[in-house]
Amino acid sequence: MTSYMPLKTLTTAPMQRLYLSGPMSGLPAMNYPAFNAEAARLRALGYHVENPAENPAQESWEAYMAVCIPQLATCDTIALLPGWSESRGALRERQEAVRLGLTITPAAKILASLGILVAQDKARRHTPHHTQDARLPSKQ
Secondary structure, three states, X not given: OOOOOOOHHHHOOOOOEEEEEOOOOOOHHHHHHHHHHHHXXXXXXXXXXXXXXXXXXXXXXXXXXXXXXXXXXXXXXXXEOOOHHHOHHHHHXXXXXXXXXXXXXXXXXXXXXXXXXXXXXXXXXXXXXHHHHXXXXXXX
């Protein structure tokens, strides 16, 4: 008996949680415009985005990290903004992502929702071959 993947699966794939990481300290407006623009782009693709630029202000770098590291731990992926390798905080967050076994990727390389792409790929692999043949004219 052939099993079909229902169409509903394509729209109900688990939402992947991303944590944005990049430079803030010493940059104009703490680089919040770059964080917020990337968060909006990724949310439009269907991701849940943890954006540290949306966190409440803290009194010190250490206090920011005390908020951000647990926030990062709730995610599947860390998405790195340009300049991350020059940021003490982003380097610390990336180190923690490695320790947690998270996916690490440049934010700009995320072009579509991974959950939806995985579901579509599974659907393609589960499509019976005879449905594709049914579109061909019969040879009678």
